[in-house]
Structures are given as C-alpha cells and as structure tokens.
Amino acid sequence: MITFMNNSDSEEEPCNERTSLMSAESPPVPSYQDGRQASEAGEAQAHRKRRAGSSRSPNNAAGGEHTDSRVPVRESALENEEEELTLKYGAKHVIMLFVPVTLCMIVVVATIKSVRFYTEKNGQLIYTPFSEDTPSVGQRLLNSVLNTIIMISVIIVMTVFLVLLYKYRCYKFIHGWLILSSLMLLFLFTYIYLGEVLKTYNVAMDYPTLFLVIWNFGAVGMICIHWKGPLQLQQAYLIMISALMALVFIKYLPEWSAWVILGAISIYDLMAVLCPKGPLRMLVETAQERNEPIFPALIYSSAMMWTVGMAKPDTAARGPSQQPWDAAEDGKEHHRSPSHTDSQMSEMRSPVPTRQVASLEELEEEERGVKLGLGDFIFYSVLVGKAAATASGDWNTTLACFVAILIGLCLTLLLLAVFKKALPALPISITFGLIFYFSTDNLVRPFMDTLASHQLYI
Amino acid sequence: MAAAVPLGCASIAFGPAAALLLLTVLAEPLRVIVLVAGAFFWLLSLFAASLLWSVSVQLSGREEPPLLPGAAAAVLLQELSRFACFKLLKKADEGLAALSRDGRSPMSLRQMAYVSGLSFGIISGLFSLANILADSAGPGTVGIHGDSPYYFITSAFLTMALVLLHTFWGVIFFDACERSRPGGLGLVVGGHLLVSGLTFLNPWYEASLGPILILTLCTGLWAFSTAGGSFHNVLKCLSCK
Numbered sequence: 212m213i214t215f216m217n218n219s220d221s222e223e224e225p226c227n228e229r230t231s232l233m234s235a236e237s238p239p240v241p242s243y244q245d246g247r248q249a250s251e252a253g254e255a256q257a258h259r260k261r262r263a264g265s266s267r268s269p270n271n272a273a274g275g276e277h278t279d280s281r282v283p284v285r286e287s288a289l290e291n292e293e294e295e296l297t298l299k300y301g302a303k304h305v306i307m308l309f310v311p312v313t314l315c316m317i318v319v320v321a322t323i324k325s326v327r328f329y330t331e332k333n334g335q336l337i338y339t340p341f342s343e344d345t346p347s348v349g350q351r352l353l354n355s356v357l358n359t360i361i362m363i364s365v366i367i368v369m370t371v372f373l374v375l376l377y378k379y380r381c382y383k384f385i386h387g388w389l390i391l392s393s394l395m396l397l398f399l400f401t402y403i404y405l406g407e408v409l410k411t412y413n414v415a416m417d418y419p420t421l422f423l424v425i426w427n428f429g430a431v432g433m434i435c436i437h438w439k440g441p442l443q444l445q446q447a448y449l450i451m452i453s454a455l456m457a458l459v460f461i462k463y464l465p466e467w468s469a470w471v472i473l474g475a476i477s478i479y480d481l482m483a484v485l486c487p488k489g490p491l492r493m494l495v496e497t498a499q500e501r502n503e504p505i506f507p508a509l510i511y512s513s514a515m516m517w518t519v520g521m522a523k524p525d526t527a528a529r530g531p532s533q534q535p536w537d538a539a540e541d542g543k544e545h546h547r548s549p550s551h552t553d554s555q556m557s558e559m560r561s562p563v564p565t566r567q568v569a570s571l572e573e574l575e576e577e578e579r580g581v582k583l584g585l586g587d588f589i590f591y592s593v594l595v596g597k598a599a600a601t602a603s604g605d606w607n608t609t610l611a612c613f614v615a616i617l618i619g620l621c622l623t624l625l626l627l628a629v630f631k632k633a634l635p636a637l638p639i640s641i642t643f644g645l646i647f648y649f650s651t652d653n654l655v656r657p658f659m660d661t662l663a664s665h666q667l668y669i
Numbered sequence: 670m671a672a673a674v675p676l677g678c679a680s681i682a683f684g685p686a687a688a689l690l691l692l693t694v695l696a697e698p699l700r701v702i703v704l705v706a707g708a709f710f711w712l713l714s715l716f717a718a719s720l721l722w723s724v725s726v727q728l729s730g731r732e733e734p735p736l737l738p739g740a741a742a743a744v745l746l747q748e749l750s751r752f753a754c755f756k757l758l759k760k761a762d763e764g765l766a767a768l769s770r771d772g773r774s775p776m777s778l779r780q781m782a783y784v785s786g787l788s789f790g791i792i793s794g795l796f797s798l799a800n801i802l803a804d805s806a807g808p809g810t811v812g813i814h815g816d817s818p819y820y821f822i823t824s825a826f827l828t829m830a831l832v833l834l835h836t837f838w839g840v841i842f843f844d845a846c847e848r849s850r851p852g853g854l855g856l857v858v859g860g861h862l863l864v865s866g867l868t869f870l871n872p873w874y875e876a877s878l879g880p881i882l883i884l885t886l887c888t889g890l891w892a893f894s895t896a897g898g899s900f901h902n903v904l905k906c907l908s909c910k
Contacts, residue, residue, distance in 0.1 A: 302698035309701065606799035611712055614792070618709045621702055647712065654719035657726075658739070659796060666820065666871040667736060668797055668827055668864070669718070669743040 301628045304581040305621055307513040311450050312620060313613075315588050318454040319461070319596040320609060328407040329462045330600045336463045338362045343465040355467035359475045362468075366476070367490075370483065374490045378497055389509070393436060393452070397429040400455045449511045453585050457592035461600060469597050470648075473641050476590060480635040495633045511588060514580020581624075587636040591616050594644045602652050607659055611651040615643035675802040678825035682798050686791050686832045693783075699776050700784045707754055707788030707839075714750035715796070718743035737869065744865050747789070748858050751839065754785050755846050778843060779896060786839015790832035798828045817872035826878060827868065830885045834864060837885075837892035844895045853895075860888060 323329055335342065338361055341354035376385050402425050409416055432448045434440055464472065483489040595612045602608035619640025627634050662669060694700045722739040729735075758781045765774035805821050812818040838857045845853025864884060870877040 302702060306698040306701055309705075606803055607796050610792070610795055610799065614705060614708045614712055617705045621705060650716045650719070654723050655715055655796075658719040658722045659800070661736065662740070663797065663801060665736065666824060666827075666868065667740055668831055668868040669740050669747070669793075 301624065304513075305624050307581050308583055308620060308624065309617060311446060311511060311513070312583075312588060312591055312616070315450045315454050315457070315592050316595045316613060316616070318450070319457050319592040320599045322404075322408075322454070322458055323461065323596050323599045326407050326411045328410075329458050329596075331462075332465075333462070335465060338365055339464060339468050341468075343467055351467060355465070355471045358465070358468040359471040362472055363475050363479055366479065370490045374494050374497075377494060390433075390437060393433060394429075396452050396455060397432040397448075398425060400452075400459065401425060401428055404455060404458070446511065446513070449585060450588070453511075453588035454592060456585075457589045457596055460589065460593045461596040464593075466597075466601055469593065470645065473590060473594055474645060477635075477638040477641040480637040484633055484635040491635075492633060509585050510582045511585055512580055512582045514582070583636060587640075590637055591620075591640060591644075594641060594648070598644075598648050598652075602648075602656075605652070605656055607655060608648060608651045611647040611655070612644045615647040616640045619643045671806065674805045674821055678798070678805065678821050679802055681822070681825040682794055682828035682832065683791070685829060686787065686794065686836075689787055689836070690791075694787065697776075700780065703758065703776070703781055703784045704788040704791075706757070707785035708792040710750045710754045710757075710785075711747065711789045711792045714746040715743070718746045721746075737866075740865050740869075741862060744861050745858070747793075748842075748861060751785070751789065751842055752846065755782075755843050758782075758785060758843075759847075778847060779840070782840045782843030783836065783896075785843075786836040787832075789839060790835030793835060794828045794832045797831070798824060817874070819872075819874065823871070823874055823878055827881065830878075830881050831864070833885050834860075834888055837888040840892040841888070841895050860884065 339358035340361065341357050343351050343354055345351050345354065373385070402421075405421070405425065431440075431444070432452075435445045435448050460469070480491075483491040484495075486492065595609060595616065598612040599609045619642070620636070622639050623634060623636050690704075694704055718739070721742050722734070725739065726734045759778065762774050762776070762778050762781065765776065766772055769775065801821065801824055811820050817823070838861065841853055842857045845851070845857065864881055867877045867881055
C-alpha cells in the first residue's frame, strides 16, 4: 500500500483566482517529523499546497480572491489546521477502509464455512507445482518453500513487466489486459461461485435464468468498474471480485505453501515499495512525474466525486479504473503484478486546493478519500479465510486474525499519516495475522476449549 | 435446534453489547479504532495466559492440569492489559488534545474508558461463546454424558454478564487509575477474580449465575456513579430536560 499526497487531479483545472495557489505539479512530499512540526518553511510548494488545501482558514473569504495576500499570515495557523485535519480525517479514513476490508472478509469466511467446494482439495495451480502430500515434515516444508519461491518469482516478473509497460506508455496493452482479466473474473468465477452456492443450498436454477443473472451481474460490473457507475456499486463490485479471487487462492494453494507465501509476499511488498529500486516505488515515482493518478485500476477507492468540477476526467489514465483481477489460470501473475504495482497503494488525497470556500467544505471532505489496492484486500481475506478453513472449526482463530488485520491496517494508516509517503499495506497486517493465527491455533485453542468444556469463564 | 438456539443465545449474550455499539460507538470513527485497539490488548493478554497455561501443562505432565491457577493468571493478565490499554489511551488522549485546535481532545478519557471496557467485553464474550454457538447450530444432544442440559442458555447469560461487567470495570478502572485510587483498582481485580471463581461452581447455577448477575447489577451502579451519574441525572434525563 502506498500512501502519498498529490495534487495530480488538479492538473487540468482552469486557473482563476480560486485556483491561483494550486500547484501545477505534485510537489515533493515532505515527511512529517512528528505531529507538531510542519514541513520546513523553505518548501514553498508544500506550503502552497497546504495553504491552498486548507478550507478552514479563519481568514477565508467567500471568494478566495484575497488568498494571495493572506498567504504569509495563514502559514502558522494552517500548519495546525493541517495537522488537525489530518488527524480528523485520519480516523475517518481508517473507518473507510475498515468497512470494505471487513465486508470482504465476512463474505470470504461465510463462503468458506458454508460452501464445501472451497475447502476441498482439487488440484493445485501451476504456480505451486510441488505437492504437499508427502509424509515427511522436512519434505513438505521444502516443497512449500519451493512453491513460494516460484510464486514470488512469477509475481516479481509480472510486476516488472507491468512497470516497464507503464514506463514505456503501452497503455492500450495494459488496458486490454485488465479488461480481459476482469471479464474472466466477473463472468467465469462468478458462474462457478454461484453454481457452488446453489449446490450447497440445493436450489435449482435453470440455465436461462442463470444466464440472465450472470450476464447482468457481469455487464454491470464491467461498466461500473471500467467506466462510470455509482460509487457504492463500484465498491461493492470490487469487494466481490476481491472475495472471489481470495476464495480461488484459498482453494488452490496448499496449506503450508499458503502461509509461507503470505509471509513472503509481505516481505516482497515491503521491499518493492520502500527500496529505491523497487518496482512499485518506481511506478509511483513515474506516475508522480507524469502527474497521473497511479492506475486507478485495481485500487479500491473510497473517494467520491473525483471529477466534480475538479480535474477534467483523465479518461486515458482512468479508463481502466479499478480493474479487477485476472483469472487464476491466466495469471496469478497478472493478478499479483497489477495488484502489487498499484494496488499496494493507498493514497490519501490532499484537499484539492481549489475550493477555498467554506460552504464547499463538504465536497472537499468527500473527495478526500483513501485508496487501498485490491491485492491487499485479497491477501487479507486469504489469511482470514485460511484461518477459517483450516483451524479445525475454530472461530476463535478467525476472530483473532480479523482483529490482527484491522489493527495492522490501523497502524499502517497511522504511519501513513506520519510519513506521508508510499507505504506497503501488507507487512504489518500479515505479520500480526500470522502471529495471531499460529498463537491462537496452538496455544489459545486448547486453553479455551478446556475452559469451555467446564463452563469456566475468565 | 437448527437456528433458534444459536440465534437466541447470541441475542441474549450480545444484545446489550450490540445495542451499546450501535447507539454509541459505531457512529464515531475514533471510538471504533479504540474498540479494535481494546480487543487487540485483550487478545495479547489471552496469548500470555495461554502460554503460561501451556507451559504449566507441559511441566505438570498431567492430562488435566488444575485450571484454577490458569484462570487466575488469565484474569490478572487481563487486568494488566487493561492497565496497558489505559496508559496507551491516556497518551493518545494527551496527543489528541495537543493537536486539536482548542486544546481539548475529541474523545474524553471517560469515553475511552467506556469504549475500551466494551471492547474487552465483546472480544471476551466472542471468544467464550462463538464456538459454543457454532456447535449449538449442529446436531447433538446437550448434556448426554450427565452434564446440565441448560448449558447453552446459561452460557449465554454468563457471557452477557461478562460483557457488561467488562464495560463497567473499564469505566471504574480508568477512573481509579486516573485519580490514583488503589482501592478501586483492587476492587475491580477482586471482582473479576470473584466472577471467574464463581464460574467454577458451574453447573450449580444458583450459586454461580445468580450471584454473578447480582454482581453485574452492583458493578453497573458503581460504574454509573463513577462516571458522574446520579439519581438526579436519571430523573433529568427521563424528563427530557
């Protein structure tokens, strides 16, 4: 997950007195030392951004025509306001992400607990060729490590490929790829899922009805995700496809491989986003240079109204907005790489600097959304789903992993508010999740079971 | 017993908590964050207690190690983690107050006490009851080996009591820590130990469930008065002034 603030949306806005303070390009983002200190005074751009961004300045006139002259006066007041705004919206952002992550996890856990299909072993993906059916522990561990190595290498290759495509502006290729993958996800996987759910509840459905349902679901999904649609419908579709993808992973990844892969992916995420030569970091920087939003595709966005009187809709970059995932057969690679590239990014949009009128505060608040990559959703759900599937029918493990992931997300967003730069979303949550999973499964479960069998409460 | 028992027991156990959540916590983002943080701290205490218990199992070498010290350790660790939660929230409160424009944090320490108590209660109740609810949805006969047939319903009531008790203890505990009153702390810890000890009297429910419910009521009144409530406040509230 990468978080940073940028003003790329405002690039194409016509300039008038209200927008005179808008910076034309993404300013270099200062890092917050701590809550009190603002960026150095020398970073005029950053200050301009902040000044422009604050809508709560006490000196705000309705028209904002006088903002120029008020700029120096407002500086110190604005620093405080900026912090307060960050704080106030920080909590709101956390909740804006808690809700979809929770919903995705609920869908996955509910499916795992009720539909047998996703817990049955029916083969493995080609990315994890080594089987775990060996009797010896060492052999099994070795196989899972090898599976992980293969999977991560595939992911790295695809991510680098995607970054290269992006760098050399092969947008059409990327769009085509993403559209193909979302087609497969919205139609094929939904068909399979619906089939299994109907089988579980023994509900009969004839093919014409099925065709109608799947066709409508898929077509509306494609439109919502790739073009325009009500925000909540878009979000719902993204949650559903993340859940579908997570279910595929849960079904086809062998047990030990899944845990090792989760651990390895968090480490990869950490390195890809934070290392100077990491592919994701390069992607972020390239996008910042070009002042484009980083792949609105494959990112869950809670921000509303991107284009309400703000920037002209940048259709080229926003065409593949929030594109979903590839089919498993097609590409875990496709999945992982786009998911990693943009997806471990969560952006905190700074208040768009044009609206300095107090009455338009609400609009600004709405625009200030948070973004989280679909890959993060998927791997969180894989962790919780695996806990639900394999923890011997225990709900405590699932609950513990759920709390762990939420806390990790909270901490990540806190770090985001502090550092204001691209941050990976997986490491903290997955680490907590893994620790909680293994501790709960091995330590807490026997304890609580013994207590419950005697009806003792602690 | 397909859906009636788990649904009913869940409603009994988590009804008050759900009402409290819906009415007071879920609307405010900061409170939800404190809720999740409280659950995290409780889980940490549970891990520590389970670790201690596993170690004692290994050391004692018996199949059924004594549960009384294990439960007592769990209670003490929970209260310790409540204290840690208090320290963290106090610091957060100061930070929030420092950052805010008018020097007052958006969430008072009392609200944090209430929300963290509620979170302890909810997560503790979930961990106690979730597996039981899941089992109650499936086929089976309760008490087939001679145990009490009222297992599910009494578990539900005990969980409800525990949830409410944790909420009240949270309020009292934070208040006692804030005003440095070791008496309050001691009573909270003692009360928790007492409640846990009373559950050892199960299935003699008259001796365990009855006193626990009475204790819940008394602790509730104590927490109410600690939080600044009084009979007059109640009258004023009821008369909608």
